[in-house]
Amino acid sequence: MNWISSKALRPRIKEFRLSVHLLSRNRLTRAALVTVLLLVLIAVVAPVIVPYPSHIYGVETPEDKLLPPSGKYFFGTDELGRDIFSRVLYGTRISLQTALLAVGLALLIGIPLGAIAGATGGFVDEAIMRITDVFLSFPPLLLAIAIAAFLGPSLTNAMLAIAISWWPWYTRLIRGQAVSIRERQFVRAAKAIGTPHFKIIFGHIVPNCIAPVIVQASMDLGGVILTAAALSFLGLGAQPPTPEWGLMVSTSRNYFLNAWWYSIFPGLAIFITVLAFNLLGDGLREILDPKTRKN
Amino acid sequence: MTSFIVRRLALGILVLFGVVLITFVLTRVIPSDPAAQWVGPRATPEQIKAARIELGLDKPVYVQFWKYLQDLIRGNLGYSLRSHQPVVQELKAYLPATIELVLLSTIAATFIGLPLGVLSARRKDEWLDHLCRFFSVGAVSLPTFWVGLFLQLIFYRILGILPMGGQLSMEIKLLYDIPHITGFLLLDSLIAGNFVVFKDALVHMILPGITIATYPVGLVARMTRSALLEILNEDYIRAARSYGLQERTVLWSYALKNSLGPTATVVTLSIGYTLVNTFLVESIFSWPGIGNYVASAVISLDYPAIMGVTIFSACAYVVLNLVADLIIALDPRVRT
Numbered sequence: 001m002n003w004i005s006s007k008a009l010r011p012r013i014k015e016f017r018l019s020v021h022l023l024s025r026n027r028l029t030r031a032a033l034v035t036v037l038l039l040v041l042i043a044v045v046a047p048v049i050v051p052y053p054s055h056i057y058g059v060e061t062p063e064d065k066l067l068p069p070s071g072k073y074f075f076g077t078d079e080l081g082r083d084i085f086s087r088v089l090y091g092t093r094i095s096l097q098t099a100l101l102a103v104g105l106a107l108l109i110g111i112p113l114g115a116i117a118g119a120t121g122g123f124v125d126e127a128i129m130r131i132t133d134v135f136l137s138f139p140p141l142l143l144a145i146a147i148a149a150f151l152g153p154s155l156t157n158a159m160l161a162i163a164i165s166w167w168p169w170y171t172r173l174i175r176g177q178a179v180s181i182r183e184r185q186f187v188r189a190a191k192a193i194g195t196p197h198f199k200i201i202f203g204h205i206v207p208n209c210i211a212p213v214i215v216q217a218s219m220d221l222g223g224v225i226l227t228a229a230a231l232s233f234l235g236l237g238a239q240p241p242t243p244e245w246g247l248m249v250s251t252s253r254n255y256f257l258n259a260w261w262y263s264i265f266p267g268l269a270i271f272i273t274v275l276a277f278n279l280l281g282d283g284l285r286e287i288l289d290p291k292t293r294k295n
Numbered sequence: 296m297t298s299f300i301v302r303r304l305a306l307g308i309l310v311l312f313g314v315v316l317i318t319f320v321l322t323r324v325i326p327s328d329p330a331a332q333w334v335g336p337r338a339t340p341e342q343i344k345a346a347r348i349e350l351g352l353d354k355p356v357y358v359q360f361w362k363y364l365q366d367l368i369r370g371n372l373g374y375s376l377r378s379h380q381p382v383v384q385e386l387k388a389y390l391p392a393t394i395e396l397v398l399l400s401t402i403a404a405t406f407i408g409l410p411l412g413v414l415s416a417r418r419k420d421e422w423l424d425h426l427c428r429f430f431s432v433g434a435v436s437l438p439t440f441w442v443g444l445f446l447q448l449i450f451y452r453i454l455g456i457l458p459m460g461g462q463l464s465m466e467i468k469l470l471y472d473i474p475h476i477t478g479f480l481l482l483d484s485l486i487a488g489n490f491v492v493f494k495d496a497l498v499h500m501i502l503p504g505i506t507i508a509t510y511p512v513g514l515v516a517r518m519t520r521s522a523l524l525e526i527l528n529e530d531y532i533r534a535a536r537s538y539g540l541q542e543r544t545v546l547w548s549y550a551l552k553n554s555l556g557p558t559a560t561v562v563t564l565s566i567g568y569t570l571v572n573t574f575l576v577e578s579i580f581s582w583p584g585i586g587n588y589v590a591s592a593v594i595s596l597d598y599p600a601i602m603g604v605t606i607f608s609a610c611a612y613v614v615l616n617l618v619a620d621l622i623i624a625l626d627p628r629v630r631t
Contacts, residue, residue: 028425028428028429130309130313131313133306133309133310133313134309134310134313134314134316134317135317137310137313137314137609137612137613137616138314138317138609138612139567139568139570139571139608139609139612140568140571141568141571141572141574142571142605142608142609142612143317143609145571145574145589145593145605146318146321146601146602146605147321149593149596149598149601150321150322150598150601222436226436226438229438230438230439230440230575233438233440233575234574234575234590234593235593235594236593246438246440249438249440249441249444250440252444253444253579256444256448257447257448257451257452260448260452263441263444263445263448264445264448267438267441267444267445270438270441271433271436271437271438271441274436274437274438275432275433275436278432278435278436279432282428282432
């Protein structure tokens, strides 16, 4: 246990403990944290816990179509007689997966570009950042819609579209960090002993400026889930019979006036998930920003 | 100041060029063949070939891009693959209805969102603040399209007090002359003094208006709160308070004035968001705007139409950004 008590680590652990303490002190943030953990749990065990696993993708039971919520079907059934509760639960897995992959891909594009721009400076910096500016000058949802429309409708393409419209935010963020780290002593030292530029960027600069980007990315998950649902609603994301929430709300449009449960529950699922991520993000921001942080 | 504006304008033009380039590149990676779509499903290979030449698709890509730019400067966005009408003409027809919605939501964002944010910041960590924050976080977490369906369910299906969609009721459309002066229905009916049409149009606007305003109201409230909180920690606020100035004066004329930069930015940016959100809302309410237009274009893969709306919205957003930056530049502290 020697490494835990080492002097370098002790303040960091203290800091982490303080953050967790501050995070859980705000009741709203605590509730959000619990909800997010619960959602992750549901996403992981969804195939096992849903009451009607065969209803997730198919198996039509037309005799049970558009039934209101009951003890048999908690959230009622859809136009093909599928259990909406099972489909909404399974949708958690799809939404979280999509959001994680999209944000991950955006990070994969954004981090190297931002680090290269910030660490290199000069023309390279200027070129990368002007390209970033152009991407940032599209309204957030618009570029995703356009890309998804041109790539053709599928969940994978929707994910790609979101990633392509999201990376510039991370590039800008990490570039700012990289510029300030570039002048630090350890980077100069590495340069002085002849470390290749490439190695300096990915071995020294990226690891030292990645933390705020990861925090930002986790705060973005709510927005990404909302965007993915919107794309599916427009017919540009998940295709039937995928139990994706936005798609379910979209299909429900033909039936919801006489079957309220059909649109209400998938929509509520989107709302609760996005709300939980946003509240958690707000809490994170508050404790990480020294201006608003209180001990 | 002048050099800032010139630099900002130059960057704006560069960005617009980039927007057009990206949109153009997107159309070149389409998996489908626009020429085949242009002539319809029963065309012969010869007809498709002829269409390819007619549309200029046989030329090298850079020639196509150059021609596209030239057309764009002349205000030509190409022809819709569905109707074979100029996209610009169709946009013009659909735009007024959308602008009415967007304006309404911007007014709501300013006059509801801003006071909410101020209230929240002033009562920080009291129950009123918690309530406002929950409301504003909730508003930006709601799927807009779902809000529309939800409101229809309650106010049309259950309560039966508001229409489900459209801009006017069927009987009003049949019985009255619908004035066409500016294209903005509310304005036109007022100018014509036709209050029956005006009232009907207004009633039809309530549900789509609330739906589209939800997000910007929440966004503006959130931003105003955080901008104000940062400023309320400043020394000069403490100084103002210690002079014994009324809290109201401190808040509204000392603090809010200084947080106007970020607030103006977020209001203008929210116009851009709202414009894109109409893509999701208008089709739900059968609202005859560009959102509805692009939603149906997406379904039938009408690329020139999608591209036209994309370029238009992106340009609107770039201009709004520019306006926001210029507002900030009015602040003497930013001037260099």
